[in-house]
Amino acid sequence: MQFQKTPGWLDWQARPSKPGFRLPVGAVDAHCHVFGPGAEFPYAPERKYTPCDAGKGQLFALRDHLGFARNVVVQATCHGADNRAMVDACKASGGKARGVATVRRSVTDRELQDLHAAGVRGVRFNFVKRLVDFTPKDELLEIAKRIAPLGWHVVIYFEAVDLPELWDFFTALPTTVVVDHMGRPDVTKPIDGPEFELFVKFMRDNANVWSKVSCPERLSLTGPKALNGERNAYRDVVPFARRIVEAFPDRVLWGTDWPHPNLKDHMPDDGLLIDFIPHIASTAELQRKLLVDNPMRLYWPEDC
Template sequence: MSAQFAQSPGWLDWYRNPSRPRFALPPGTVDAHCHVFGPGGEFPFAPERKYTPGDAGKRQLFALRDHLGVSRNVIVQATCHGADNSAMVDAVQASAGRARGIATVRPDVTDAELRRLDEAGVRGVRFNFLKRLVSAAPRDELVTIAKKIAPLGWHVVLYFESADLADLATFFGTLPTPLVVDHLGRPDVTKPVGGSEFGRFLQFVHDNDVWVKVSCPERLSVTGPPALDGEQHAYRDAVPFGRAVVEQFGDRVLWGTDWPHPNLTGHMPDDGLLVDYLPQVAVTPEQQHKLLVTNPMRLYWPGEDA
């Protein structure tokens, strides 16, 4: 990497030697949330970025896909690339039909550009409300974007903190597209799963056309991954939250690795262990197949066989 793109201080690189999962993913599994970073020499990072990652390109992503036993990917535009979707689109187009994309666009995006992205395999846009990642999320501009993408049948991916949902839920409900929520809406897992805060999230999902990614326990957990003694019950404090969503909204849940795990500071997860986490939240084979195959295929590859 050039000096121009020196990593942010303290940046944690992705886990280089992930374990082989004990849990065998069903054929056709979709990793519905992952990213590519650069390589910076080919796809420069955005000047306005809040962080500078290490390179993590399509070659490494596809190698992880094959190692874990995943069949397809949904590649979400990373904030470090801003609204330049070149790296994401390049990865989607290199997948031979085995990837879809989620873009970041600005309100002045043209219909021609949206059609180009659609033809390349993009199926939605992401609205980020985390203040540490974006400077602002002006609602009128987001409504403009949502109205432009609605005729394409795209959806909006939402990333927010659970404590902010009370202020955002009404706005989200006005958007003219299906909604996909990242990482369980980032609940505070130190609070009860039956408490008012997570209850508000479940009610929001119930009342709207919302899909939920049962992903990123490593971002939510306080107990963390297991010790190096063979203990397999990783991120156990996040389990009740994921299980509640899978049980209540089994036809609208998705899963993703979040590789290469941007902006983690505590530890870098073993992606094989993240696969082994899945049977804790999707307990039955039927739940697992819906979460990993049926639902993401219906949303991203409608009409195609897994």
């Protein structure tokens, strides 16, 4: 099947530089995706964008180039609830990748068990309106209750302005809950203003809530961008991510977000993106927790 990329689509960088920051041994890229390839794993009819292909071999090459040991492959909305590309990547990784799936309430227990055997350890609920159609909350809660006995967690993706409306639903979830990209704060607003304070309270009051402190390239308005050798990129995001890392060092994760869907104005150099990490996790201990201990506890507890 032939797919036409969404007009203006930016492809991932084929030759990322070597990071200046040396990742700790055993580091996990805890948020990345595979796209197709579409000819093998067709994009979902209900998708809101059509990406460039970005297959497992390219993801594993990036992992090795950057110095990561493992990946967590998160189901992207362009594949809907068809988890085949993600599952194929997990199975082909030789145990070095775990997955986060998207499922509907029609999923059978047998299918959940097969996903578990392939390496899936969570489901993703997406509330970003430009990415997905609305799914009723009772359906999501039903799914959360069914995956809880497997020891899985729920990954949630939403924008900061929507947290008040989603609060009761999120706090009713029976599992560990992992927030993508700090709930997408508006980094032009004050770090101690009501919006980000609500997110901090969400984590403070709910010990089961974790956050990915990833995607500065999506949240930044000032840059500078991780391009042209820049090693001090996305400065406006640093205080937000740093606050979360320092307040909740045992409940944070980081990922590249490769192949960086839906970026509109630039495509980061993944090597330079790694150099963002020491700005938000400034000690070796914080870095080890963020990149090794926390993701291992969540995705490979048997190896801890």
